[in-house]
Amino acid sequence: MNNQEADNTIKEILEEDKVEVKKKKRGRGCFLRLLLILTLIFICVYGFILFRQKLLDLEAQAIIGARQTATAAVAAPAVPAEEINLQSEATVDADALVESTTPDPMLDRTAEVAAQLTSIAEFQSSVTPEP
Numbered sequence: 001m002n003n004q005e006a007d008n009t010i011k012e013i014l015e016e017d018k019v020e021v022k023k024k025k026r027g028r029g030c031f032l033r034l035l036l037i038l039t040l041i042f043i044c045v046y047g048f049i050l051f052r053q054k055l056l057d058l059e060a061q062a063i064i065g066a067r068q069t070a071t072a073a074v075a076a077p078a079v080p081a082e083e084i085n086l087q088s089e090a091t092v093d094a095d096a097l098v099e100s101t102t103p104d105p106m107l108d109r110t111a112e113v114a115a116q117l118t119s120i121a122e123f124q125s126s127v128t129p130e131p
Contacts, residue, residue, distance in 0.1 A: 063121045069114035 059121070062117065066114040066117040066121065070111060070118055072111075
């Protein structure tokens with residue numbers, strides 16, 4: 001009887017294990033993981049697109065600013081020192097005249113850098129022909 005009871009006990013344990021294995025379903029966990037991964041990929045791609053757009057906007061603003069600076073420096077007519085003295089004698093004292101008649105090296109440097117940036121931006125935006 002001992003053997004028969006032991007066999008029955010083992011059979012019951014094995015049947016319970018089979019029932020527990022059948023109850024476990026992993027379909028939902030896999031689907032949720034896939035959905036989470038796809039959501040994270042979508043967020044990363046969207047963030048990259050926004051970041052790239054912001055960089056392109058900054059580059060466009062730099063190109064426009066460089067062109068405006070270059071054209072403003074070129075379009076500004078060179079006024080002789082005598083005309084500046086005649087125009088400003090009535091409104092400005094002598095110290096201000098001396099400062100206004102000297103050329104501004106920083107303005108020349110800014111125009112030069114703006115022209116260089118414009119040429120670099122135009123070069124980068126040009127398309128090279130493929131052989």
